[in-house]
Every structure is written in structure tokens, then in C-alpha cells.
Amino acid sequence: MLAMAAAELGFACHVYTPEPDSPAAAVAAKAVVEAWSDSAALAHFARGCDAITFEFENVPIATAEFLAQRRPLYPGPLSLGITQDRVSEKSFVAGLGIPIAPFAPVDSAEDLGPALGRTGRPAVLKTRRFGYDGKGQAKIDDETDPAAAWEAIGAAPAVLEAFVAFSREISVIIARARDGSLAAFDVTENRHESGILATSRVPASVDDSTAAEAVAIAGRIASALDHVGVLAVEFFVVGDGPSSRLIVNEIAPRVHNSGHWTQDAATASQFEQHIRAVAGWPLLSPRRHSEVEMMNLIGAAADGWPALAAEPDAHIHLYGKAEVRPGRKMGHVNRLRPPGTGSAWGGRDRL
């Protein structure tokens, strides 16, 4: 989706990926399949680029630094380094005075007792690195043996977080240009199933002041990271209405699944904003023109595309991944309705 946004703006996109059959390769001017650690291939790739970006945050930091020495790389290694490690990410956010859930690093089974003393129960144990879509996570409640949770996540360096009793989850997708200017999309309300994003709805069921605060926090984080490109900040909303509080859950230094609705319901997508920022262009002023529900097509759900294709206001995006696997994101659909149809999506209503 980034490669296509780049092509629309006239850029010839070169893709570097360790994965054969990358969907991006099918829509890029050039693609090479090489390892993250192959310096010769990386150097050759860099020589062929004017600017470099990444689409997921698990690019090794050494690879990012190698490329950043040769060509403008946005977002920079700082954004990548901080968000690759949950402890450094949480420390960074907390250091900005932004509310997050109590947490403690856990480097061994022995650390778990003191960490639970800090967070209380229930709590969630998460690997520090390479976790996504609910992988590498284990909940610890009153009945859980902490040692079993430690084994469940693979006995890897971890962080324990207090479980937040939230009323809803929201996210802010914000773009930051090279000159520091910011442009945020409307706040998005997210629902997860089994740790994987299931739906995103806009407008979110939060009051205006909560939405404005979320956007302001996302802007502070992006600026503090000197981030260039799109950044996503996921929040827990605790309580309801004007007295609700926001807690930052997670940061992603990239375009984000909860921003996929912008492709069809806003005048500019997160993908175009990201490419503009990376290329040093000014940002657009995206305006949301429709109400929208984004639904992920996970695993075999993608086989339901014919019914979705028959809905006159359902905008389907299929990624062209060769193999359907359980839990794998195969595509998404943005269901639109005209603005003002409802004040918000509310509880569990569906289009």
C-alpha cells in the first residue's frame, strides 16, 4: 500500500525484503530478496534510492543504521530503536509525563514476583521485542502461576504491565513532516479479538476533549522522537464521557492497521502522508468524508470476499498473499456510510 501511494506520486519504488513473494514486489518498480544482514546487498540497494523508509518496525536496528549512513532514512533509527523494545518505549513515554500503565522489566522468572508487586494482578506479561498481533503475550490473573506465563512467552526478556480495565481502545494516526509539522487523522475506535485488531470505527465513541487530548499526546510523542513519517499511538480509554482518562498502550513507528480506513474514508490516506513525509514533501490536510468501519480479513475470513464484493459500499483490499494461514491478515474491508448517519458507531452495532 505504501508502494502504490509512492507510485501515484511519481516515485519508482524499490523494495528490499528477506521474504520471497512479498506482495509489495508486485507493485514496485524493483524488488530484491536478500537478508537484513547482507551488507553488500544493502549498500547496493541504498545506492539505488533517494530516500528509504520501512513498513514494519522489526527491521534490525543495525540494518537501519547501516542504511541511514548512506541515504536519508525516515523514520530515523531513534523511532525504530525506542519502539522495538517495550521497556524503552514505556520509559520514553513515561518520561514525557504521559500516563501509561504501571510496568516493570522482567528478565528472569525471579523478577516476576517483585514485578507483580509493582503492577498488581491481573497483569500482562509481554516479550520486550518482536511481539505483534497478540503474539508473545500472557495474562497473569489471580489463578495464574507466574512461572507458567514466563514459559508461555518463551522465557524471553519481557515486561510486565498492569492490566487496564478500559472502556474502549482508540488510536491516533499522525503524520509528521521533515519540518516538524503535524497532521492527524480522526481518532479511531478499535476492537481486538484474540489480540488481533478486528475492527476500527470512525467516528470513535469518545467526547471531543478526549479526542483532542489523544491527538495532542500523539503529537508530543512524534515530536519528541523527531519522528518523520506516520506514527500510530494506541490508547486505553478508562471510564466514559468527559471524566474519562487516557492511557497510552503502544506506539508503532509506521503506518498502522487501525489507519487503513483512511484509504477510503478520508481525502488522503496514511500511506500517502507517510510517503510525502519521507520524501520531504509537505503533508496534505486530510478530511474524513464518510463514517467508516474497517474490518480485517483474517485467515479463512478472506474467502468471504464474494459476499463483501457484492456490498455496494464495501471497499475491499486484498493483499495478494499466496497462502491463507490462521491468524494471518489477508486483507481488509472498509465499509462506508455518509457522514452524519450516526453520531458514533456505539456499542456493537454493525453497518
Place this chain on the structure above:
Amino acid sequence: MLAMAAAELGFACHVYTPEPDSPAAAVAAKAVVEAWSDSAALAHFARGCDAITFEFENVPIATAEFLAQRRPLYPGPLSLGITQDRVSEKSFVAGLGIPIAPFAPVDSAEDLGPALGRTGRPAVLKTRRFGYDGKGQAKIDDETDPAAAWEAIGAAPAVLEAFVAFSREISVIIARARDGSLAAFDVTENRHESGILATSRVPASVDDSTAAEAVAIAGRIASALDHVGVLAVEFFVVGDGPSSRLIVNEIAPRVHNSGHWTQDAATASQFEQHIRAVAGWPLLSPRRHSEVEMMNLIGAAADGWPALAAEPDAHIHLYGKAEVRPGRKMGHVNRLRPPGTGSAWGGRDRL
């Protein structure tokens, strides 16, 4: 733009083109550069496709028929054959009882006198085939030597059309699915310079009944051709207000430059509608969400992209063509404004 719309829907696109450096190749899963007449290459290409379409109407009819015998080809050879020849196109439209300007075929310099007797002066002499963007056209007014006009268009088989004193030019972009269902975009108002489309604006300055009539005519033409895919019909509007009349100027059996605004100002683009029709999917119900002016970037005008990139509501599309040439379409920009800002674009106002 078609290839990217197809990729969004999960299709792997194969491009067949006689042109090296085709911009489509950079966003397609596969591209081959071969001649239109190379049967072996065409047969190989067809074997690799589930359905085939074209992006311009000058594909030789023999090529289209060769492919149509092997795979579903949409639009079919009928749409292509009729619209490749201005005389057959005009006869076809006139045969449906739809108003067009008086015309006469001109196969030799000797035909010009009787033809002018039928059309009167001023008139426009156009080659029957392969004309586009004002190429192969010559106006004949009171001072013109008809023989000079005949030479000017290359002494090729031609058609003479009565010059229409129009108040404005509009077009309808309509999609027709395999099951015959239709979906039209809002009527577009076009301004040409030197025979090349300069701008398209929506909403058009025509009253509702004129707009509805234009859409109805486009639907009749699409249905009569048994067209599958997007079709563009260009009209002259004669007179103003409710008493204005519509005259069909030209048909294009494909996505059309005057429909490029749909990429940014409607909930579905002409490109997606075309791919859906070709693939046998149902059509979407596109809704225009913004007022829009599409401006073509022709020749060196594309060098003005930095100023356009700095406009917060200007959506730039650059085609990645390697060489800037005078009169060559290098890209376009869609300038948006919220709906209801003005009732129509009016005379020569600009965003």
C-alpha cells in the same frame, strides 16, 4: 492506475505493451514488451490471464479478437470496433436516436465539397481513426481552403462534422457490469486547450435535468454496445439552463481523463469500477464527497509539482513517464474543496 486498482483488489496484473518503459509495468506483477501483431506472445499472455482489458482504444481490432477467442476480454471487440472509427461511432449513436452534430464521411479531397454542403461552415475535419488529444483535426471556417485542411490531417480517411457552438462541454463516466447494471459518476464539466483536456470540474454548471439526461444517454450507449467496463461519453451543451440541449461529441470505451477526479473526490474511482466490471464483480455505488477540479499536467507543466505539492488540498498524480514532451500528459492534480462550498465551479474561477 488500472493496475493499481486491480492490485488493491488482490489481482496480480500482467501488462502487455509494445512500449518499453511503460509506467504500468512499474506497478504490475508482470509485464511483457511485444508487438500487437505477435501471435505467439499474445497467446502466451492470454494463457497467463483470467480476464483481459485494455486501457486505450487503439489496440488493433485483430489483436482484441485474437485475445477474445482465448480469454474473457472486456470491453468486447464491439465496443472497440465501433469507437475506433469516427464514422461507425457517429452512425451508431445516431442510430440510437441520440442527437449528434451533422457529419459526413470524407474519403478524398473530392468528397469535401458535398460534405461541407451537409455540415455548413464552420466545420471540423477529423481523421476517422487513431485521433486523440486534438491530433488529426482541422477546422474549416469561411476562409479555409478545404484542400489545405485535407492535407493538414494527412489526407487520411476522415469525417467532417458541423462545428457546434456550445456553451460548455461535459462528460459522463459510466460503468457497466457483466450483468448489465450501470453506475455513473456525477457529470463533469471539461475545458480543452489546443484540443487537449485542460481541466475537469465537478459539480458541472448544468441543471439537474440536463445532468440526468446526459447520464441516461450514456447508459443507453453503454447498454447498446453491450459494453462491460467503464465508458466515457463527451457532450456539447448548447444553450443554457433548462432549455439547453445535449449533443454527443465522442465516446471512449475505457477509463477517461475526465474521470480522473474520481480518484480523490469520490468513494470509488473509475479505475476500481472498471476492474470490478472486467473481473465480473458487482459495481460499487460511488458517492462524490468533495467538489473537485482536475487539472492536467501537460509537458513542462509537470515541473511545477513542488508548488502543487505544497497545496494542502491538492492531490498530485505523476505518471512516472521518463521523458517530458510538449503536449504529453505527465500527470494530473485533483484540487478538492468540501461539498457545498459553491453550487458549481462557474465560469473561470479557480480553487
